Amino acid sequence: SIDTERSAVLLRYAIAVLVVGSFATMLTLGASLSESRVNLFGPLLMLAVGICAWVILRLGKPMLASQVLVYGVCAVTTSIAAFTGGVRSPVMVIYPVLILSIGWLSHVRAALTLTLLVAGLTLGLWVAQRLELIQDNGLPSAAIYALHSLVVYALSSVLVVFILRAYQLRLKDLNKLSDELTEYTGLLEQNSDLLERAQAVAK
DSSP states (O other): OTTSHHHHHHHHHHHHHHHHHHHHHHHHHGGGGGTOHHHHHHHHHHHHHHHHHHHHHHTTOHHHHHHHHHHHHHHHHHHHHHHTTGGGSGGGGHHHHHHHHHHHHTOHHHHHHHHHHHHHHHHHHHHHHHTTOSOOOOOOOHHHHHHHHHHHHHHHHHHHHHHHHHHHHHHHHHHHHHHHHHHHHHHHHHHHHHHHHHHHHHO
């Protein structure tokens, strides 16, 4: 649940990766920023989404911050893909991480909803390419592919760490509860023995 401290920490990490990734993308593109508007506006929009999510999180609204982050990045990703190769765009690798993130930060239904949305957007981009509504501007540079892959790897590793830690903490809590129940059962058995002895003496 987003109300847990672990989810809030994960959200802060995700925002940090998004902001750093936006700056890294602009640095990687370098001179090509002036050649294409999407090269400039894409990273700037991602940066704006990250800043908005951070401000909302600072205001004490983590659920809203997670929705702004995930759906904002989804919208910007789709917009960038429409101008950078459609379904062949390097930003398409971001979608799976968004689904995992919203599933952790919110609930299963949110993850399923986003999955359907992403599937629809992907099919829409494919249809647009088939109808030649999306111009083929050529493949982006290999550096952009590498950078986006590194960002996805970073977010994936953060998700795995938080999922495993949450599992280990839950397992620890269950083991503690099991020990407490065992101790409580032993006390009940002792009290039962004492009661039987007392009844035997009374007779």
